[in-house]
Amino acid sequence: MRTVGILGLLAIGLGACTSPDTASGGAAGPDYGLVAPVTEPVALAGFDVTVPAHLTVSEANAYLPRGEIVWRGDPAGDRHAQVAALFRAGAARAQAGLASGRPVTIGIEVRRFHAITEKARYTTGGVHHMVFDLTVRDAETGALVRPVKTVTTDIVAYGGRKAIEAEARGETQKARLTAHIARVVTEELTLPGGHRNARLGLIQALNRGL
Numbered sequence: 001m002r003t004v005g006i007l008g009l010l011a012i013g014l015g016a017c018t019s020p021d022t023a024s025g026g027a028a029g030p031d032y033g034l035v036a037p038v039t040e041p042v043a044l045a046g047f048d049v050t051v052p053a054h055l056t057v058s059e060a061n062a063y064l065p066r067g068e069i070v071w072r073g074d075p076a077g078d079r080h081a082q083v084a085a086l087f088r089a090g091a092a093r094a095q096a097g098l099a100s101g102r103p104v105t106i107g108i109e110v111r112r113f114h115a116i117t118e119k120a121r122y123t124t125g126g127v128h129h130m131v132f133d134l135t136v137r138d139a140e141t142g143a144l145v146r147p148v149k150t151v152t153t154d155i156v157a158y159g160g161r162k163a164i165e166a167e168a169r170g171e172t173q174k175a176r177l178t179a180h181i182a183r184v185v186t187e188e189l190t191l192p193g194g195h196r197n198a199r200l201g202l203i204q205a206l207n208r209g210l
Helices: 002-018 079-096 118-122 160-168 173-190 202-209
Strands: 042-050 102-114 126-138 149-157
Touching: 042 079, 042 173, 079 102, 079 173, 102 173, 118 160, 126 173, 149 173
Parallel strands: 042 102
Antiparallel strands: 102 126, 126 149
16 A cells, blocks of 8 residues: 555656646736737836845755745855846846837746755756746836736756856856746747746656745
8 A cells, every 4th residue: 555655646746747837837826817818019118126035045055945045146145136136137138129019017026036056056957946926017007918927937957067068158057047037028028828838847846846
């Protein structure tokens, strides 16, 4: 019976790793609606990024540390401010490519930013896991263009030799995540249904459960 129970748990876990993603890859809270289909081009006129002070920070050098913010791509310091700067850089890059259409502004409120630790980066690698609420408003009236949406997005985090080689090419964690955030914001504003999260297997599922 014990063996059957263990196998059952493994099957459930693997099933969770391969289950279909929603359009955003994440579940919305009770007050959030689904994103409306894109019906017209938009120009990103401005953005605001918030990383709430109540989000917990982990500096534990473990493979899967518990904490809402895990970030090692900058020197030790104010992790909330560092994550905010990273999202602002990504949004600014998206803004540069969204210059024609209905002027809108966006608000980004980070709910989770779980990158990898030194231990994972030097060995196995893993998954960068991010969750944020996205608000889109008309730039002139301030009216909501669509319901607030919770966006979940993940990207492979390099480890070992692959991480070293990426660093040598200038593909630091910060550079890769800035580009990824820019892509996610752009997709949310231009694609029907918005960004679709990648399926990255067991580590992705474990990361979400912390």
